[in-house]
Amino acid sequence: MHDMTGKDSAGGGLRERKKRATRAALAEAAVRLAAEHGADHVTVEAISAAAGVSVRTFFNYFDSRDDAFVVVDADVGVRVRRALLDAPADLTPLEALREALAAELAEAERQYELWSLHAEVLRAAPHLLVRSLGAQMADEAGLAEVIAERITPGARESGTTQSPGGEGRAIALYPRLLAAVAGTAVRVSVQHWCDRQDEDVPFADVFREVFALLAAGLPAPAR
């Protein structure tokens, strides 16, 4: 059912596969070195050496040294968008988004070891945490478009030319807000879950509680 030639994990040519492997090797080396020696004591030279490539090649894959610590998976956004479009039509936008993200996060939880190291590195380096949040937000615009498409199928708005009614503004604000809030929800869930790692609450529970709070309009909790 799936096309094998897409940008998904099973790439076609040897070239694409090798590029993917090199990128993954660099990212993993960066995270492991940072977890051991501290993020800002890890030079590009060390990362490149650990991955078996030259320093110059590192910069062919990442725009900056910090990006190696931040970027986890480039096409996670693509998968979420596709899942959102394929979601049952009777779900509310918030519900559909919740399900799409929950599926993706369950997938990410599988590579627990590397993901945990990642969290550890970001916790020790607030500077990088900030960048990580920014990366998470990079896909936000694309996500907002898909949400808008889901709400009003086919009615793609083009630039400023638009019906003068207040409705256009409303449906343009809503998808952006929903996309942004969803990203925030993921982040808060992860943070909260990491802080309470000793109690072993499943991540999915935290995640669903966050969405329940959002769906309820963030009411004041019972005293």
Next chain:
Amino acid sequence: MHDMTGKDSAGGGLRERKKRATRAALAEAAVRLAAEHGADHVTVEAISAAAGVSVRTFFNYFDSRDDAFVVVDADVGVRVRRALLDAPADLTPLEALREALAAELAEAERQYELWSLHAEVLRAAPHLLVRSLGAQMADEAGLAEVIAERITPGARESGTTQSPGGEGRAIALYPRLLAAVAGTAVRVSVQHWCDRQDEDVPFADVFREVFALLAAGLPAPAR
């Protein structure tokens, strides 16, 4: 003996005033130069020269070159927190937060010219926009603490030692989520308002619509 030299705008000593002036001069020079020549064609040397200080002094005020474009006002977080604590007790947490932020944003709208340049610079440099959002979120932890304090006054939780009931977890998750969502709300409001600058909708209208959507639980908009 009384230290009039708080961190508020009316500092006492000549020293503090001069530091504040230097910092402001550097930030303003950075923004103006970036608006003219593009953010990444502005060197620290140029910024320092425009502000009349040495390059080394620049780094005494900002941790990185990009921070000069990003940091607007250091103690805006302090004012929001104080406003939140002083808010009427009959407001819901979300309402209290909305009012505190609205007041602060109305204040910021006063220095429109510099703020507008700022927005222009960030629009042209997505790299910096990311940092700006991160900076906005830096206060999030502090904000969450104040929200928790407002909800359950005096009941400061200390570490992991805590009543085993599920209540503790709920009131720890909620403030974080609320603080994070509030930051997101501000960001989305600003972005949306900037995109529709030609229609002159007041910023306050966008802002209140965002909070209305949040309070309603982000329902699917009417078709």
Next chain:
DNA sequence: GGTGATTTTGCAGAGCGTGCATTTTTGCAT
């Protein structure tokens, strides 16, 4: 004016990031 604390500054050095030309690897057709 003298004194101590704070700030500014210059300097040296390590690391980051980019452009360019060269070499190596890969995909494909012969």
Next chain:
DNA sequence: ATGCAAAAATGCACGCTCTGCAAAATCACC
């Protein structure tokens, strides 16, 4: 297989960013 063109990796040079450190300038207070 072998040659060829596209893509990727590499080395090198260069400018910019950022950090200690110590000396000089400035400020607050007596």
